[in-house]
Amino acid sequence: MVTAAGRRALAGITLITATGMLALAGCAATPAPAASGGDCEVRSLLVGAMTGLNAEHGIGTKLGAESAVRTVNDNGGINGCTLVLDIVDDGGDSTQTLAKTQTAMQQQDYVHVNVTGYGGASVQPYLIAQKQFAITNLGIPGVLDPGTATFQFDTINLVSDSASVVVEQAIDDGAQKVGIVVDNTATGQSLVDILKKTAADAGAEIATVESVDLAAVDLAPAVQRLKAAGTDAVFTDLYGASLGYIIRDIKAAGWDVPIYGGQISYVTDLEPLLPVADWEGIVMGGSAGVTAPSSTAAQAVIDDVVAGGDKEIAKHLAGVLWGSDSIALFAWAANETRSTDPEKLSAFLEENGSADAPGLTMAANTGYSSSNHDWKGTDSIALVAASPMDDVGRFPTRVGLFTPKQ
């Protein structure tokens, strides 16, 4: 017979074991090489969600990075050495990203690092402390402080830029009380204050902000709170299944409210999750190069990934371009400076921050600010009416380009 004490002990042991095993699983992660060869090697590390909640983004980044590595090595590598890409999966658990990055960096010397996904922001202080040259694709304001992030760069528009453009569009469409639904990670929270200011500047207000736990499956309470706050348009930047849940629960409530999506939402493939009628026509915004890969370089990366055997490129489009740009930018700086020294690489990018890097995709559509290490997409954000993408990742329905108010 099991006593109450025994059962309590069982419960306690269960939870302790779970925590311990997860920690061990995280610490034991070993990078998996994606390419190798040559007499000398230069190593690049990519950390992100290849599985789990945010996997679409990580897989896309991986595909793009692998494509760019192939291109770099086909063109002589990095200063004559083979560029080797190591990939570490954080499982979509942002609490594991830092530990996995640290473990990988302790096992190998990396010249270039890209930590992407929801856990990316938490790793920046470590990268800064390590003086690690890094080109991430996070798009989170405040992560890269030019005063401290000397060797850290980012390849994508701030998600807050595109979110602001979309909220302005909602207000132009007549909304006066915009309800915000974002995730409760640093990425989602980075949008809140900026969107409040955007709405106020445009003469409207944010009715309520719903921060969603990415593990939640029932978002009906958020829908009720949005309705109770008098929301007349919903802006969301949720991603993956969570985006499907919020749209589903709005529709289930019979609530005919206009829905707008930001850059993160709009890279989600909604087709497997919801009937097209539930989401087609939702206005979403993002980097022009991702929204409609209009540049030759962007299309070349996509074609290369498709040729590499990934036929579902449409699901991974944004990550592909961002991941590719991180590698291309690094290779450009390294080959131009004939160096892998972080100081020289960073100085080169500071001085030459422009759209001139060969193989860059976003650069064709965005400017580059060498003062804060972020790509700034202030004149290149596109709004699209969400609709199924074709098999090489083109949105067939494009609404137009918008410039955020300065």
Next chain:
Amino acid sequence: MTDAVTLALSGLGIGSVYALVALGFSFIVKTTNSFNFAQGTLVPIGSLLSYTAFMVWGLPAGVTVLFVVIVVGILGGVIERLAVFPLVRRGDPPLLWLMSTLGVSIILTGVATRIWGSVPLGVEPYFGEKVVRLGDAYVASAYVIAFVAAVVVAASLWIIEGRTRWGRLMRAVADNRDAVRLAGVNVLKYSLLSYAVGGALAGFAGFVIAPVTYATTSGGFTFTILGFAAMAVGGFGNHWGALIGGWIVGLVQSVGGLLIGLQYQSLLVFAVLLVVLLLRPAGLFATRSARVV
């Protein structure tokens, strides 16, 4: 008022899914005195198998549920044979079973990711509309199925345990394994059966919930934790307690999400769990044996 009813129905619905997981936990705990940490992971496996059978192969819902329950039930049995049986036979302490089943859980998630990928996959409702409307209130049809199923399963387990020879033998094995073995009963067979039944319940929960959560490999740990919370709130080893515990967890999540926001849902659930465990350490509806030391 309508909104409150909607949220209550929604909370009872998702709570019924937690209850199905908790019933699997409860059944295994009660009949083997062990805890299968892979139990929650079997829920998304059930959802993914439902996706393949119902959406890809086009099997009818009735055949799909049978397929899922049988396959995941067998998987539960395999877990017992690979991760529990060898340790029990050696007389290893329960801590090792916990670790081995947790290891199986991680392996299962990895294998599922290799098979189905990481992108969530939509599953159409098995019957009728996605949403059932009750006046102005509404609830996902999958939640209605989950509610009915959880009640039926709790009642079935209660009947099986109390009214059948098989059920009484399983309880006897849990109470005094050595005595039952001396009586000539193959006790290891009953442990296998318990894990298979627990697996079947998790697979069934995965089948039921797939149209709501999508089929994805990522929800296993959440179901494990919330299923465990449901069992702990309701009472270790009490099937009706597991059912009610699931409903309490679901309602706390839903109503708490409305009152203070979705980001604090988990905080509220575990605050309730803490209070229950402090006041009634064996849960609200613990069996007498679990309360008496």
